[in-house]
Amino acid sequence: MRLELTDEDRAFQQQMRDFFTTKVPQELRDRWAAGGEVDPKDFIEAQQTLNAAGLAVPHWPAQWGGQDWSDLQRHIYLQEMQAASVPPPLAFNANMVGPVIAAFGSQEQKERFLPATANLDIWWCQGFSEPDAGSDLASLRTTAVLDGDEWVVNGQKTWTTLGQYADWIFALVRTDPQAPKKQQGISFLLIDMKTPGITVRPIKLIDGGHEVNEVFFENVRVPADQLVGEVNAGWTYAKFLLGNERVGVAPVASIKKVLATAKARAAQARTHTGSLLDEPLVAARIAELEAGVAALELTVIRVAAGSKEGRPDPASSIVKLRGTQLQQDALELLADIAGPASLLWQQPQDTSLEAWTAHATPTYLNFRKASIYGGSNEVQRQIIAGGILGLRA
């Protein structure tokens, strides 16, 4: 048991802090901190800056750009990155397809894709969910039929986040419709988005933003060497990927920032006797969320130790579940503090309202997704009940 950081970890923390706050341009970080729609150029610039310093994919194998960090160091890295408002390395690249290719891809695939993936020279998107295969992902119906040395893909993917910017998509496709179980007969394909037959249709979300898409495949021909690992073994790779996804998602630093912001905003929101921060019910909501996020961060640090070598501890589901709850509660609080000003979603031209109030409600609504995407909270409860407590029907 040890409370304080070691001197080594403290130095590491300082090094990360220095890097993020001096090497990634302030303007870029300010834009990211302000929220709202993402500029893909900012993502690319940030990730390439990190990658040049070996900080884009520290959890990958050392050969492909990984670092030999402890779990705590990885936590510190993520905290400092979020604290400095650096856009994180694109999850589809760094946390999803990269580790899959590194673990299961051919040497040729590794060489072809990993450096470009780490450097965001290729922007990846995810082709997993389908209209009738959400939580029940294994029901997916998009097919790939081998024709010579090409797979011919037909079907539809959905909820493809940031697909409008993507160069490539990694997709689960059904390569053996006759397989006895639905988890069998699925393969993991890498597909260039410029391949003829691919159409991307934007899906607008309730906050007005465009971050997800439908992707349609019509006789899309994919070279056979773009299938990762074994044919029909894609479900294994998908589970590996989804586990990694869960580990990466605890938005601890982000929640802490929202709470710090909420506190600052509440202190600015005048009442007739002081400010909203002087209102005991508001201050208590903040205090309780702060206690909650402290407990969450400690749990993240504790649980990280259990997710060695890419195989996530089911306890990481705690972190996903509780993390999204706190994140949503914190954003709800911020929208409440915005109060009447939150009724406008766009800052008017002439205005005395502060810019942040216009984002408050759309951001609150947008983050209702957090408990749905990346394994819904229901899926996380299922994992906890079944995988940890052994409660299986």
Added chain:
Amino acid sequence: MRLELTDEDRAFQQQMRDFFTTKVPQELRDRWAAGGEVDPKDFIEAQQTLNAAGLAVPHWPAQWGGQDWSDLQRHIYLQEMQAASVPPPLAFNANMVGPVIAAFGSQEQKERFLPATANLDIWWCQGFSEPDAGSDLASLRTTAVLDGDEWVVNGQKTWTTLGQYADWIFALVRTDPQAPKKQQGISFLLIDMKTPGITVRPIKLIDGGHEVNEVFFENVRVPADQLVGEVNAGWTYAKFLLGNERVGVAPVASIKKVLATAKARAAQARTHTGSLLDEPLVAARIAELEAGVAALELTVIRVAAGSKEGRPDPASSIVKLRGTQLQQDALELLADIAGPASLLWQQPQDTSLEAWTAHATPTYLNFRKASIYGGSNEVQRQIIAGGILGLRA
């Protein structure tokens, strides 16, 4: 739509208030208000006082002591009774077995049992649950085999509330073990607790009180004319009974009293700057529960209109579910207000602590039963999801 009571209802309200506060002895009502263990004599005295005035079983058929009241009048009656701290007519008599006998019993059974039941000359208890038949009541295994003109009963009942005072028990027994469905082959028997072969074993609860029991039947011989209605049709009567039970249970007036008490106690609990009632977090808890119980009472009045003629509207499940939640929350609040004093469960001989603080925690713990007994909150959610929303697996 009408907000105010009619003159008639207002007169009725005053009449009830006068009766309860002048005809039922103050001392008896004070004992009931103070909580703790029940003295059965108080129950009997109160019910007999009510019965003499026609107020013990107003929802029964007029012939057997019922009143031709509107739903609102019945609500007013219950409110005034609870407000005056009059022990309610024993539920096993007034709300459970009485209506079943009145609806399904033979003329002879009605004459034999109903007047005595209304007057609490017979104290009834309920023999439904068994160790392996709780929420899944239809799995009950206690058997009754006809031998001549007697049923021979063997088995075990449990959670028999106040069975230690009971003269008679109404029990569900399996009379046809071969019936194709478990809901079939069940009969509804009336059994004298003095019959040889009956043993009552007390079950102590976590608050230290003794209010439930196990009842064992070993070759208990029950005259055949004590079977209600048709042989093997008991499940129908049980459902009828359980529906009535649900309608009767909204403890609105009781919750309101707990909240009024909580307020008074909080105002007495000194802090260094005033009292606990001056603490915004405490006052807000009270205010929110008050808003909740107001909404509940209005819902009770609205929903009562839907439970004509003993057939409960599934919406009455709302009232049971929300009523127990609010009751439990209010008692939790009271225990919190008792604070450090709640650490003693018995008032010491020499003490400066107020008597109520010793009851606070046991009462809070005791009422965890409220969401379990009488159809657990899970059962109520099942009824709402299935019966109202049509969500059936």
Added chain:
Amino acid sequence: MDFTFEEEQLALRDAVAELAKRHQPESTGGEVATGPQPLDKAAWTAIAETGLIALPFAEDLGGADASPVEVSVAAVELGRGRIQSPYADALAAATLLARLGTDEQHEQLLAPLLGGDTLVVTAIAEPGCAWSLTPYDVTARQEGDTWLLDGVKEPVRYAPDASHAIVAAKVGEQTGLFVVETGDQERVALAGTPGEPLGQPGAATDDALRAAANLAILTVDSEAFGAMQAALDLTVGYLKTRKQFGVPLATFQALTFRAADMYVALELVRSSVLYTAMALAADPLDDLAASRLKVVAGRGARLVGQEAIQLHGGIGMTAEYAVGHYTSAITEIEHSWGDTTYHLARLAGQVREYAEVSVLR
């Protein structure tokens, strides 16, 4: 106490339901609008022509001599139909005009407002300030016969479509109300701007503001209730038809139990809405009823709005499906006329004033 609708109320309900259906915004197809929208003039005209604005006001003022109960009946259907409109704002402004206006103001401002010819809104919120009916920095001063106003009211929803806004301004330590013309933004910026006084600072003005706010609360929370109903209906329908793992979602008990909790919340809000409508008909200054409604509806509608999205999953997040729009509307409503925390704090400050909750009267 009786919660049964009268026939005329049922007829009103059906008429507004029909209206709402006709004017319901699109939720499928191309560019679906999200969030707060500018005035839908066609819908607003229909609302006015159906006489909804006139409902709770006296006949001699151009009103329909009905009551807040009818307002609530109408607002529930508007909420269920996802009609965004300045209904609550107009009713609040009309309440101020009806209670405080001169005959001339009744004729020139109230009558056309009730008839839908012009729109008048209230301007209460101030930038950088928490919700309060009492003004912060907006002041009024008299110069000769003229009142001049200074300061900023913002946001003032629908101001660009309104002819006038009624501004709450500090007159010394008191609150005064002033009618000003509106510009083309959702704010009222005042810099020595002349305003026409509406009543005089003092108890009558304070009461009128409370009455206006209470009626507005009833209106928006009735809309919230309509939205809750629609969101729950959509959710239940989705659980019945949507299949995952080869079976309908309704097979999953954890989901159906949550739908049951949504229904419980809905029914409690329904009771609170109906009661508050009757309570405000009896006493427009029944702040207790209004604040309790805001708390019960605030909690209940938020639960239903959030769970409706969650139980739908991804589709609930999209602008191409109605459920998220309901959640969005519910959120806007909660931040109008004081949020749950504001009203809870107000109730908490009053718990000493009575011993026991009472709804029978």
Added chain:
Amino acid sequence: MDFTFEEEQLALRDAVAELAKRHQPESTGGEVATGPQPLDKAAWTAIAETGLIALPFAEDLGGADASPVEVSVAAVELGRGRIQSPYADALAAATLLARLGTDEQHEQLLAPLLGGDTLVVTAIAEPGCAWSLTPYDVTARQEGDTWLLDGVKEPVRYAPDASHAIVAAKVGEQTGLFVVETGDQERVALAGTPGEPLGQPGAATDDALRAAANLAILTVDSEAFGAMQAALDLTVGYLKTRKQFGVPLATFQALTFRAADMYVALELVRSSVLYTAMALAADPLDDLAASRLKVVAGRGARLVGQEAIQLHGGIGMTAEYAVGHYTSAITEIEHSWGDTTYHLARLAGQVREYAEVSVLR
């Protein structure tokens, strides 16, 4: 930051688990005790003999030179084993004695307390008053060389089995601590009663009280965590084996999801307990960590305690089954050393003092 137990800590854990198993109160059979019990002398002797009271104190005072981490490890096992004891009270009293006592007091009071020969408890709560470390009506005045105390401290748990209680009393505007003899009731009634001063009113005494309360909070919330673990284990076991409708309860998703939420709460409390143990080892005056623990454990343990009973159904209510006893213990703990609302209000009053939550240091 590292949450791995050292070998000695694991050995301690096993030893206390063994002790707790041996002294676990009956929960089946005839007259099972419910609620707060008088001192179990055998269990207390075992606790003392295992050296648990001495754990966090310096060797030269008769302590074991360990830390709050070891206290927490031990207390978790006591809680899991349903051992009722004055462990937290004794540790609080010992903290006051260790920090403020003279050599003589160390020798005469602290050493036998750490060794288990006598029991000393703290007397802080006053009747009719909300929880506070600052005394209300109990006062101390000096007459010549003697300090005389007036007022009532109540409840003072375990006072009949203690030789002395340390009373917090007002000395003018300050708080003083005084050692008094205890009687045969769980209270300390003072009427011109002589008390032996422990330290002097001022910053050192205030700090000592805070340190004592913080250590006591860690201790009781460690016990609460142990109780949560046991309650969840029982619940999971019950869901797996208990059949209803012909299938195990674990078949019902609505129940297993709630067990999952209990587990989440458990893990968050676990993290908070471990962290607070380390934080208090580093700084006994880390009120922030202690109050956050009290809030997180207060919410979490209450959830687990209530749900454990509910998921069991009727059997959970009985004194003949352990789960209700855990819920009972959890409830007592929540009302000890300031309840959740008290600590939440304390945290709320401090949110201005830092910008962002921080646990790494």
